[in-house]
Amino acid sequence: xxxxxxxxxxxxxxxxxxxxxxxxxxxxxxxxxxxxxxxxxxxxxxxxxxxxxxxxxxxxxxxxxxxxxxxxxxxxxxxxxxxxxxxxxxxxxxxxxxxxxxxxxxxxxxxxxxxxxxxxxxxxxx
Amino acid sequence: xxxxxxxxxxxxxxxxxxxxxxxxxxxxxxxxxxxxxxxxxxxxxxxxxxxxxxxxxxxxxxxxxxxxxxxxxxxxxxxxxxxxxxxxxxxxxxxxxxxxxxxxxxxxxxxxxxxxxxxxxxxxxxxxxx
Numbered sequence: 001x002x003x004x005x006x007x008x009x010x011x012x013x014x015x016x017x018x019x020x021x022x023x024x025x026x027x028x029x030x031x032x033x034x035x036x037x038x039x040x041x042x043x044x045x046x047x048x049x050x051x052x053x054x055x056x057x058x059x060x061x062x063x064x065x066x067x068x069x070x071x072x073x074x075x076x077x078x079x080x081x082x083x084x085x086x087x088x089x090x091x092x093x094x095x096x097x098x099x100x101x102x103x104x105x106x107x108x109x110x111x112x113x114x115x116x117x118x119x120x121x122x123x124x125x126x
Numbered sequence: 127x128x129x130x131x132x133x134x135x136x137x138x139x140x141x142x143x144x145x146x147x148x149x150x151x152x153x154x155x156x157x158x159x160x161x162x163x164x165x166x167x168x169x170x171x172x173x174x175x176x177x178x179x180x181x182x183x184x185x186x187x188x189x190x191x192x193x194x195x196x197x198x199x200x201x202x203x204x205x206x207x208x209x210x211x212x213x214x215x216x217x218x219x220x221x222x223x224x225x226x227x228x229x230x231x232x233x234x235x236x237x238x239x240x241x242x243x244x245x246x247x248x249x250x251x252x253x254x255x256x
Contacts, residue, residue: 027218030211037208038242041201045246049189049254052178059174079161086158108161115168118175 022081029078036071056122065123069116076112080104149232153210156203163200201246206239 002009043064047055058064083104091097141147173184187193213231216222222231 027215030215034208034212034215037204041204041242041246042249045250046253048250049185052174052181055174055181075164075167079164082157083161086154111165111168115171118168118171121175122171 022084026078026081026085029074029081032070032074033078036067036074039067040071059119059122060125065119068119072112072115072119076108076115080108083108146228146232149210149236153207153214156207159203160200160207163196163203166196166200198243198247202239202243205242205246206236209235209238209242 043058047058050058059068084101087097087100087104091100170184170188173181188197210232213222213235216231222228
């Protein structure tokens with residue numbers, strides 16, 4: 001029988017150093033989205049029915065460009081983490097789980113970069 | 127004590143239905159739905175980068191009857207996931223675990239999601255001038 005506590009025995013073993021990393025990343029991206037999402041929703045609502053030139057002018061303003069890029073980053077980061085948890089809960093075959101995780105990571109990376117590129121292209125007037 | 131026969135989470139069958147549980151399930155459903163529908167946001171931004179003609183086509187699709195139904199559902203899903211997500215962040219910080227508080231914060235999140243959805247659509251229709 002060991003007199004050491006379970007915590008002391010677990011420390012430094014396996015994923016003991018970064019087991020909470022995923023949990024933290026999901027919460028931090030959620031926290032970033034708390035102000036960004038209402039800002040973006042109201043901005044889009046105010047652009048309802050606007051023509052191309054008006055929306056381009058709006059997105060071209062530095063503050064809007066930067067905040068939209070931050071929104072895209074936090075959104076796809078959070079989406080990847082969130083869907084990963086759902087897959088871990090429902091997909092039990094190791095091969096299928098791995099395939100699903102990789103597909104989600106790839107898709108969020110592709111769509112996130114595509115969205116960011118579109119924003120930059122509009123903002124930089126390309 | 128055997129740990130093998132314990133139910134694994136999520137194991138909904140062993141629980142009686144209660145509203146906080148339903149809110150939690152809706153949180154997950156809206157989360158997956160929002161992850162999938164973020165493709166529409168990418169499409170809209172890409173259309174903006176492509177040019178005026180293509181953007182006008184996408185705008186008219188989103189402004190159509192079916193587009194508006196989708197956007198209404200999307201708006202509510204965004205605000206529900208946001209409001210209930212703030213609730214989850216509070217729990218993560220250790221606040222609001224009492225049954226009564228959890229029930230009331232759940233009602234508040236559900237009501238706020240409807241209020242914010244209606245507010246956003248009032249702004250949208252005012253901007254459109256209809």
